[in-house]
Amino acid sequence: MPEHRSSPTRRDFLRTTGLALGARHLPAAGAGAALGSLSGCATEPTATADFPKLADLTPPAGPDDDAWAHVRPYFVLDPGISYMNNASLGMPPRAVVDAVAEGYRAISAEPLHGKHGLQEAIARRVRPGLAAMFGADVDEMSLTRNATEALHLQTIGLDLEPGDEVVITTQEHPAGHKPWMYRAARDGVSVREVFLPSPLEETEATLARFAEAIGPRTRAVSFCHVTRGGHRYPVKALCALARERGLASLVDGAQAIGQFPIDLHDLGCDAYAASLHKWVLGPAGTGFLYVRSGARDRFASAFEPTRSIETPGYEPGGTADFPVRAALATALDFVNALGLDRIEARCRFLSDYLKSRLEELPGCTIRSGATPDRSAPGSTIFELQGLNALDAVPRLEELAGTHIDEHQRDGHDAIRVSTHVYVTTAEIDRLVEGLVAARG
Ligand SMILES: Cc1ncc(COP(=O)(O)O)c(C=O)c1O
Numbered sequence: 127m128p129e130h131r132s133s134p135t136r137r138d139f140l141r142t143t144g145l146a147l148g149a150r151h152l153p154a155a156g157a158g159a160a161l162g163s164l165s166g167c168a169t170e171p172t173a174t175a176d177f178p179k180l181a182d183l184t185p186p187a188g189p190d191d192d193a194w195a196h197v198r199p200y201f202v203l204d205p206g207i208s209y210m211n212n213a214s215l216g217m218p219p220r221a222v223v224d225a226v227a228e229g230y231r232a233i234s235a236e237p238l239h240g241k242h243g244l245q246e247a248i249a250r251r252v253r254p255g256l257a258a259m260f261g262a263d264v265d266e267m268s269l270t271r272n273a274t275e276a277l278h279l280q281t282i283g284l285d286l287e288p289g290d291e292v293v294i295t296t297q298e299h300p301a302g303h304k305p306w307m308y309r310a311a312r313d314g315v316s317v318r319e320v321f322l323p324s325p326l327e328e329t330e331a332t333l334a335r336f337a338e339a340i341g342p343r344t345r346a347v348s349f350c351h352v353t354r355g356g357h358r359y360p361v362k363a364l365c366a367l368a369r370e371r372g373l374a375s376l377v378d379g380a381q382a383i384g385q386f387p388i389d390l391h392d393l394g395c396d397a398y399a400a401s402l403h404k405w406v407l408g409p410a411g412t413g414f415l416y417v418r419s420g421a422r423d424r425f426a427s428a429f430e431p432t433r434s435i436e437t438p439g440y441e442p443g444g445t446a447d448f449p450v451r452a453a454l455a456t457a458l459d460f461v462n463a464l465g466l467d468r469i470e471a472r473c474r475f476l477s478d479y480l481k482s483r484l485e486e487l488p489g490c491t492i493r494s495g496a497t498p499d500r501s502a503p504g505s506t507i508f509e510l511q512g513l514n515a516l517d518a519v520p521r522l523e524e525l526a527g528t529h530i531d532e533h534q535r536d537g538h539d540a541i542r543v544s545t546h547v548y549v550t551t552a553e554i555d556r557l558v559e560g561l562v563a564a565r566g
Contacts, residue, residue: 180221180456183463189475191550197464198548208528208553213354213381213505213544216407218457225456226409229449244448251455256402256414259458259466261389268415268441269451273380274301276399276415279440280376281305283417283425284346284397288314291343293336295322297353297536302378302399306348316343322357324507324536325493326500329360333367340367346374351382351398355533355542356505357495358382365394374424380404380413384461385504386470396421405469405504405546408457409450415440469547473503476545476554480506483558493540507533507540513565515541526560528553 178199186193200219203209209217233240248269257264270276282305286292294306296319309315320339326332336347347368352358361377368375376397382388384405390398398416402408417425422438430439461469477494484490489511495501510518515532518541522528533542543557 177220180219180459180463183460185463185465186468186472189468189471191552194472194547198550200460201548203548206527208526208549208556210543210545210549210553210557211529211531212546213356213404213542214531215410216384216404216546217548218403218407218409218453219460221460222407222409222453222456225453226449229452233449241448244452247452247455248448252451252458255455255458255462259462260383260416261391261393262416263419266390266416266419268417269446270399270413270415270442271411271447272403272413273378273399273401274413275442276413277301277378278305278308279415279428279442280397280399280417280425281309281348282428283440284309284374284376285424285426286313286315286345289316289343290345291316291318291341292346292348293318293320293339293344294348295320295350297322297324297350297355297357298348299350299354299378299380301380302348302350318344324355324357324538326357326359326495329363329499332360333363336364336367340371340373344371344373346376348376349378351377351379351388352385352502352505354381355493355507355535355540356381356502356544358500358502360499361395362393365396369394374421381502381505384466384469385473385502387466390416390418397425402454402457406454406457406461407546408454411447411450412454464547470503472547473545474498476547476549476551477501477504477506479551480543480545480554480557483554484508487558487562493536493538504546505542505544507538507542509538509540510561510565513541513561515539518561518564521564522557522560525563526556528557528560530557 183200184196186197200221201217202220202223203217229244232243253264253267256267270279286309292306292315294303294317306317310317318339320335322332322335347364349359349364351361365375375395377395379398380401381404383400383402396418400414402412402414403410417438417440422435427433427439429443433439481492484492487510491509493507493509515534519530519532522530531542533540
């Protein structure tokens with residue numbers, strides 16, 4: 127039976143969540159474990175017999191399977207499944223799942239103080255944690271439900287006149303494309319699409335395509351940091367080009383955030399939309415919108431008619447999914463404990479291994495960018511003669527217990543395999559055997 131407590135006070139709540147004064151001095155992972163205890167229970171919910179404690183998570187010493195073997199037990203995944211579809215939806219570690227559950231328990235057991243405690247956690251740990259992780263100021267970060275929402279907010283907020291033009295690419299996700307169609311229909315904005323081939327060309331060629339598309343009425347460029355197929359754009363150079371030409375730069379970072387270190391100030395973009403439920407391993411329904419403080423005069427708020435530069439009002443208001451958002455603090459602790467540079471190295475190790483195995487298969491063509499600067503560390507796309515990508519998805523589940531995705535785009539019948547840190551080379555071997563069997 128759970129311990130019965132009558133109305134914990136806000137002070138109790140802050141103490142049990144590690145948010146009371148002084149708790150910010152806890153080591154990151156320890157603070158995350160504390161956040162798991164939102165119900166005020168005396169026992170630590172993340173420290174079950176089967177799951178290791180987040181506070182004990184040590185940084186892997188290298189990128190190989192041995193170095194990462196201690197990380198896999200932090201995940202809840204059914205042992206019969208190999209999960210290689212992280213680019214669609216990430217798989218949160220157990221500590222994050224527990225933090226969401228404990229947050230709901232807290233808000234249900236004692237709604238008033240439960241809600242305040244979660245809001246406090248979001249204000250004191252999530253927003254600053256995101257800003258610190260991604261090189262931004264706290265007041266430049268707005269929390270959203272996903273990248274789609276953030277993309278809409280940055281696109282509909284941009285100050286444009288009828289007849290103004292924006293340059294986007296042929297590789298936008300519908301979440302990045304649709305808001306521009308909305309601006310075209312509502313405001314008469316002209317949308318020019320730059321053709322970008324798959325695989326991506328060298329940086330100079332990509333820059334030249336953008337430079338050529340920019341015309342006298344162009345006011346903004348809008349593109350992915352990493353596409354859904356894993357192509358990695360030269361974002362810093364593209365933002366510099368935009369700045370030189372006096373254009374706003376808007377980036378879709380849904381597939382980039384969490385795969386490798388990113389410093390938003392250094393990147394030089396004006397707005398950046400991100401998912402936190404993919405590579406950051408946050409709970410589903412989390413994302414952020416970054417608007418550079420110096421670019422606030424270019425972006426209107428969708429919510430605040432009386433906004434100011436000091437209070438730009440980009441974040442959707444109203445009641446939010448507080449337990450889900452607060453649990454992001456635990457996801458950030460998890461990522462910080464591993465290190466984004468180590469995550470990148472591990473993901474690259476796995477996709478390099480996958481590519482080396484695919485190269486052994488007759489009739490296999492890898493469509494990912496040829497070099498690391500043009501391909502994301504964790505997503506690989508390829509075509510396999512004799513295997514339709516749509517058919518491959520259920521067949522691989524059936525034959526190899528492996529979850530993958532199709533990528534039938536850009537004229538390719540490609541399969542997408544997205545391998546986050548918890549995947550092993552043995553699972554990749556099983557996937558390759560499954561591909562051979564599925565082709566028949
Ligand atoms: C490039 C890109 N942008 C945007 C999105 C939408 O992300 P979300 O589901 O967080 O809205 C996705 C989703 O897969 C994506 O791949």
